[in-house]
Amino acid sequence: GQQLNQSPQSMFIQEGEDVSMNCTSSSIFNTWLWYKQDPGEGPVLLIALYKAGELTSNGRLTAQFGITRKDSFLNISASIPSDVGIYFCAGRLDNTNAGKSTFGDGTTLTVKP
Amino acid sequence: GAGVSQSPSNKVTEKGKDVELRCDPISGHTALYWYRQSLGQGLEFLIYFQGNSAPDKSGLPSDRFSAERTGGSVSTLTIQRTQQEDSAVYLCASSLRDGLRDTQYFGPGTRLTVL
Numbered sequence: 100g101q102q103l104n105q106s107p108q109s110m111f112i113q114e115g116e117d118v119s120m121n122c123t124s125s126s127i128f129n130t131w132l133w134y135k136q137d138p139g140e141g142p143v144l145l146i147a148l149y150k151a152g153e154l155t156s157n158g159r160l161t162a163q164f165g166i167t168r169k170d171s172f173l174n175i176s177a178s179i180p181s182d183v184g185i186y187f188c189a190g191r192l193d194n195t196n197a198g199k200s201t202f203g204d205g206t207t208l209t210v211k212p
Numbered sequence: 213g214a215g216v217s218q219s220p221s222n223k224v225t226e227k228g229k230d231v232e233l234r235c236d237p238i239s240g241h242t243a244l245y246w247y248r249q250s251l252g253q254g255l256e257f258l259i260y261f262q263g264n265s266a267p268d269k270s271g272l273p274s275d276r277f278s279a280e281r282t283g284g285s286v287s288t289l290t291i292q293r294t295q296q297e298d299s300a301v302y303l304c305a306s307s308l309r310d311g312l313r314d315t316q317y318f319g320p321g322t323r324l325t326v327l
Binding site: 103105129130139140141142143144147149187189191199200201202203204205 | 216247252254255268271305313316317318320321
């Protein structure tokens, strides 16, 4: 099946710094999704991208759908302690069974006050 | 309104026993998904229900795994003759429909430990 390579695996940053993480795939997706997961909870959708080249923001978060449809990145600006968690990218391929998503292994973010 | 709920939150069982995990989706959501999350890994798709259609079982890892959805609402994931490699967090999600733009809302998961 399709594989997503997410990097970096973990990040340790100072409060106020910007963060960047990305996902790459060997094959294309029609949709890229970015989720955040807090301990003991399920993932929560942050940003959804539906068109190649699309750049979307949600507050301090910005994500882009790569033009090749094989990659996406997520940026977090001016990080704060509550940004701590695991960030997952996910891709969906087709319009049927659209809910089936392939997930990356996650980026664990630690923010030092 | 209530989100997706799952029970139990934690389950410890002995190898070879059967377990049942329950998911209550958001009311009115027609699509329901089960994923498995192993330690330090992303989510692995298991099975998906949409309305009255036959479920997509393509992600189930073996015939020891099965799931049903009664009355288009509550779903139960059953693992028979559990093995240690079944230990993981099992996450359920629901969405209004199964369209490309339908957001999946996840429950908190059931952490399964097989001794």
